[in-house]
Amino acid sequence: MAEASQSLRGPSFLSLPLRARYGFSPYSRGTLAFPCLLRRSTKCDGAWLFPQFMPISRSHSELSMTPQHILVLRSGAVGDFILTTPVLATLRQAYPNAFLTVAGHPARTILAEHLVDERLDIDNAGWAPYFSESGPTDQALSISRYDLIINYLPDKDGTLTRNLSNACRGQVISHSPHPPEDGSRHIIDHLLQGLAPLDLPLKREPNVAVSDAKRDAPFAILHPGSGSLSKNWPLDRYIDLGSRLSNQGPIAWSLGPAEDAICEQIERLEHDHTILSGMTLTDLGATIASAPVYVGNDTGITHLAAATGTPTVALFGPTDNRIWGPVGSIVRTLTGDAETPTEDRLNQISVDEVLNTVNQLISK
Numbered sequence: 001m002a003e004a005s006q007s008l009r010g011p012s013f014l015s016l017p018l019r020a021r022y023g024f025s026p027y028s029r030g031t032l033a034f035p036c037l038l039r040r041s042t043k044c045d046g047a048w049l050f051p052q053f054m055p056i057s058r059s060h061s062e063l064s065m066t067p068q069h070i071l072v073l074r075s076g077a078v079g080d081f082i083l084t085t086p087v088l089a090t091l092r093q094a095y096p097n098a099f100l101t102v103a104g105h106p107a108r109t110i111l112a113e114h115l116v117d118e119r120l121d122i123d124n125a126g127w128a129p130y131f132s133e134s135g136p137t138d139q140a141l142s143i144s145r146y147d148l149i150i151n152y153l154p155d156k157d158g159t160l161t162r163n164l165s166n167a168c169r170g171q172v173i174s175h176s177p178h179p180p181e182d183g184s185r186h187i188i189d190h191l192l193q194g195l196a197p198l199d200l201p202l203k204r205e206p207n208v209a210v211s212d213a214k215r216d217a218p219f220a221i222l223h224p225g226s227g228s229l230s231k232n233w234p235l236d237r238y239i240d241l242g243s244r245l246s247n248q249g250p251i252a253w254s255l256g257p258a259e260d261a262i263c264e265q266i267e268r269l270e271h272d273h274t275i276l277s278g279m280t281l282t283d284l285g286a287t288i289a290s291a292p293v294y295v296g297n298d299t300g301i302t303h304l305a306a307a308t309g310t311p312t313v314a315l316f317g318p319t320d321n322r323i324w325g326p327v328g329s330i331v332r333t334l335t336g337d338a339e340t341p342t343e344d345r346l347n348q349i350s351v352d353e354v355l356n357t358v359n360q361l362i363s364k
Contacts, residue, residue, distance in 0.1 A: 068099065072101070077300050078299075083206060086203050151164060173194060205307075206306070211285070211286045218251060254301055257277070296315070297316075298314065298317070311330040312331045
């Protein structure tokens, strides 16, 4: 079988780990643990499984109490990956000598280069056979060395989990990437619940690496775009906010690759400003970390800002911030009235409200 890897731990980063401990029952709903064992053991007991699932019996040797090679599978957008870094930080803390691999999108997994030993591209064609009912072929990436796999890829019918379990030499835990929609659990807590069978002390805060790039620090960074127009606070209000904040210092506008229309309007502004675009996430994170304050929509870059410890104002509309709100040491999330239709909530946020929140954060 083919095997591919990308990068090792990067030497240049700013890591911002914080600690917290939460407890979850090993029987937490949504987790399927499939020990690849014939003999039952304390750490790989069928009792970890839901009653309706049976352990996959295999003739491999018993899984060690301490895994030596761990693989975490996680797709999704920038914010999805950042909100998964507590899982990686928890595993790194619990198993400091294990070889930890994450499979995801390379441009995003670079944010965890300080936590993992290896990064695999989740879009590599070698993963495709694991989604087939017929199982892996010779073209599949080899996962035989892993004695613990944590899978956050969707797997409604269990095909992926079965194939991973048949190809590895240890335990596979598959946990849905989708949290409850009732707002009862933040996405971070939901993802950490997937580690319940391991009974580990958990680290809840996002933990990202940023580069050591030196840049002129702006006074404020504004991110007016997102992955959906419905998540965007009106651009004219961002422009008004930027103009008023420019009295305190230079403004930097963070823009994504698909935001040319916004870029054209920003370029016409008269106040002192710069445009941040085409940067790696670790370089952008370094720039955000140097700024006194950040304001942005419901987007991955807002999660990045919060994770770096930069005072962050997040503007939420149609998305439930109880589930998807950014987590960090200094974060304020603004949204409209809960009784207001979700599509109108962003319009309820005034420039004065955002400006007052910014001034409160920078005065602390």
